[in-house]
Amino acid sequence: MPDTVACVSSVDVPQPLPAGLADALDGWTRHLRSERAVSSHSLRAYRGDVAGLLEHARRMGRNRVADIDLLVLRSWLAGQASRGMARTTLARRAAAARGFTAWACREGLAASDPGALLATPRTGRSLPGVLRRDEADALLHVAGLAADDEDPVGLRDLAVLEVLYASGIRVGELCGLDRDDVDLSRRVLRVLGKGSKERTVPVGVPALRAVDRWLEDGRPSLATDDSGPALFLGSRGRRVDPRTVRRAVHDLLAHVPGAPDLGPHGLRHSAATHLLEGGADLRSVQELLGHATLATTQIYTHVSVDRLRATYDQAHPRA
Numbered sequence: 001m002p003d004t005v006a007c008v009s010s011v012d013v014p015q016p017l018p019a020g021l022a023d024a025l026d027g028w029t030r031h032l033r034s035e036r037a038v039s040s041h042s043l044r045a046y047r048g049d050v051a052g053l054l055e056h057a058r059r060m061g062r063n064r065v066a067d068i069d070l071l072v073l074r075s076w077l078a079g080q081a082s083r084g085m086a087r088t089t090l091a092r093r094a095a096a097a098r099g100f101t102a103w104a105c106r107e108g109l110a111a112s113d114p115g116a117l118l119a120t121p122r123t124g125r126s127l128p129g130v131l132r133r134d135e136a137d138a139l140l141h142v143a144g145l146a147a148d149d150e151d152p153v154g155l156r157d158l159a160v161l162e163v164l165y166a167s168g169i170r171v172g173e174l175c176g177l178d179r180d181d182v183d184l185s186r187r188v189l190r191v192l193g194k195g196s197k198e199r200t201v202p203v204g205v206p207a208l209r210a211v212d213r214w215l216e217d218g219r220p221s222l223a224t225d226d227s228g229p230a231l232f233l234g235s236r237g238r239r240v241d242p243r244t245v246r247r248a249v250h251d252l253l254a255h256v257p258g259a260p261d262l263g264p265h266g267l268r269h270s271a272a273t274h275l276l277e278g279g280a281d282l283r284s285v286q287e288l289l290g291h292a293t294l295a296t297t298q299i300y301t302h303v304s305v306d307r308l309r310a311t312y313d314q315a316h317p318r319a
Contacts, residue, residue, distance in 0.1 A: 018063040021054045024109055028100050037196045039172070049096035052076070065109040073097055073118050094118055129260035131270040133277075136165055138256045140206075146252070147213075155218030156232055156240070157248045159210040163189070164249075164264055166207035168271035168289050171242045171264035178229040179215070184208055193290040201288060272297070 017025065029047050032038050038046065056076040057068050076097070077090060101115030131139065140161060147158040164174060173191045181190040187208055189201045211231075224237030232240040246263045253259050260266070272285050286297040 015058070017051075017054055017058060020064050021058065024065045024100075024104060025051055025054060027107070028103050031103055039194065045092065046096045046099070049093045050100045052093070053097050053100070065104045066111065068101065068104075068110070068114065070114040070117050073101075073114055077118075129262050129266050129269075130273050131259060131262065131266065133274055135256055135259045136267075136270055136274070139253055139259065140165065142255045143252050147210075149217050152214075152218035152221040153235060155210075155214045156222075157252065159207070159214040159218075160232060160240075160245055160248060161252065161267070162207035162210040163203060164245075164267040165271050166203040167191075167201045168268045168275075168285075169201060170268060170290075171245050173290075174264070175232065175240050175242050175245065177231040179231050180229060182208075182211060182231065184212065191290070194292075197290065199287070199290050 016022070025047070028050060029043065032043055032046060053068075053073070053076050056079070057063075057072050060072055060075070062068055062072055073094075077094060080093070081090060098115035098118055101110065101113050104110045105113040140158075143154075143158040143161045147154040149155070160174065163169070164171070167189060169189070169191050170193070173193055176192055177189065183190070187203055187205070189203055191199055191201050193199060214232075219233060222233045222235065222237050227233055227237050228239070230239035232245075234240045234244055242264075249264050249267065250261060253262060262270075268289070272289060275285050275288070276282070282294060282297055286294050289297060291297045
């Protein structure tokens with residue numbers, strides 16, 4: 001008998017999904033893992049979203065994937081919206097539902113794709129905080145003061161902050177770096193991004209100096225048999241965890257007067273913003289950040305008022 005999946009309902013006592021829905025959920029999960037190569041975090045989120053949708057369908061008496069129509073999808077999202085679910089979460093769940101129904105249609109589990117008619121809730125264009133250039137300089141100065149040759153963690157944190165700000169890579173990409181991914185002579189990093197897409201990212205001399213110092217004086221003190229090829233290590237010698245990096249960024253930023261409390265994504269956004277302020281074009285920043293579309297880059301980067309005013313003053317005949 002096929003395995004069943006237990007889903008939590010806010011109204012009923014949790015019950016197993018009907019076999020057809022459970023099998024479809026498992027099949028879609030395998031599709032995401034093997035063909036879409038989504039991250040483990042995204043896989044858990046998307047599976048949970050669709051499991052919730054299928055549980056809602058079960059409560060509405062729809063026990064087959066073919067019975068799920070636009071009414072089911074809309075009532076599922078409406079119920080969550082009425083409970084105050086954030087718009088970003090609703091948008092992600094709508095995307096998961098569309099992905100599932102499109103897959104089910106291709107697999108012949110449904111005659112049509114109701115998700116194609118499902119609108120995405122607007123999420124707005126909220127931007128994370130960003131450091132000014134002087135605040136970024138102050139942060140790296142603080143990290144430099146804390147970097148002691150006898151303290152490998154301080155050397156690691158300096159190298160981590162320098163690389164995050166210099167390259168704009170994601171915290172997960174940073175934690176996944178191996179020693180061989182650093183090319184000191186070419187001043188680039190080989191980064192494995194979302195969807196297992198590899199890209200080459202340039203970094204500056206200060207960041208490479210900090211990495212070289214970490215490799216020479218810091219990493220050997222923490223390395224164990226479990227370290228493997230990992231570039232950055234935690235205090236126990238294993239590959240550094242994203243939570244450790246986030247904590248280091250928050251702790252060091254606390255020593256910069258007036259700076260916003262940001263995490264690694266704030267440094268990514270700051271790097272992109274400062275590149276644009278320095279004259280980089282949007283498509284170059286898109287490639288650096290590893291965004292699939294230019295629209296994503298436009299959402300997560302912005303041009304400062306000062307640069308906009310300077311461009312206006314230089315270009316407009318009546319400025």
